[in-house]
Amino acid sequence: xxxxxxxxxxxxxxxxxxxxxxxxxxxxxxxxxxxxxxxxxxxxxxxxxxxxxxxxxxxxxxxxxxxxxxxxxxxxxxxxxxxxxxxxxxxxxxxxxxxxxxxxxxxxxxxxxxxxxxxxxxxxxxxxxxxxxx
Numbered sequence: 831x832x833x834x835x836x837x838x839x840x841x842x843x844x845x846x847x848x849x850x851x852x853x854x855x856x857x858x859x860x861x862x863x864x865x866x867x868x869x870x871x872x873x874x875x876x877x878x879x880x881x882x883x884x885x886x887x888x889x890x891x892x893x894x895x896x897x898x899x900x901x902x903x904x905x906x907x908x909x910x911x912x913x914x915x916x917x918x919x920x921x922x923x924x925x926x927x928x929x930x931x932x933x934x935x936x937x938x939x940x941x942x943x944x945x946x947x948x949x950x951x952x953x954x955x956x957x958x959x960x961x962x963x964x
Contacts, residue, residue, distance in 0.1 A: 848900040848908070849900065850893075850896055850897040850899075850900040853896060853900075853957075854953065855896055855915075855950060855953045855954055855957060856893050856896045856897060858946070858949070858950050858953065859889075859892040859893030859896060859915070859950060860893050861946070862889050862892060862893075862922070862943075862946060862947060862950065863886075863889045863890055863892070863893065865943060865946070866885050866886055866889035866922075867886060867889075869885075869929075869935060869939060869943070870882040870885055870886060872934070872935075873929070873934050874934070877934070881925060881928065881929065881934075884925060885922060885925045885926070885929070888918050888921050888922040888925060889918075889922055891914070891915065891918035892915045892918045892919055892922070892950065893915075894915075895911045895912070895914045895915035895918065896911065896912065896915050896954075898911050899911025899912055899915070905961040905962075905964065908961060909958050909961055909962065912954055912957060912958045912961075913958070915954055916951060916954045916955065916958070919947055919950055919951045919954065920951065922947060923944065923947045923948070923951070926940065926943055926944060926947065927940075927944075
């Protein structure tokens, strides 16, 4: 992590700068997006503008908010975007559960994707905790 000094009137303020392309949470978020599109292709056509679309939009929101957060000048603002990404991850997990319970995905697919999203949720949470400590 590199730091820059931002002058604000008579105060110096340290703001962490992150390259989103190097963040594991962003890379794993991109992986969830790809798997979401592959998985939702198998959903019934009646779901194109419903559950499929919602899962796709939700998955895209995870790495997008992580990337946007890296552009913010303070860790406090970055954390707000990470919170949004985390919220999208929990929303996506709920949609995954629904997809499994109504028979759109197999148990193997469900377990694989559930494990991935829970890992991402944990990584985002730990990253936020580390930013709050600094």
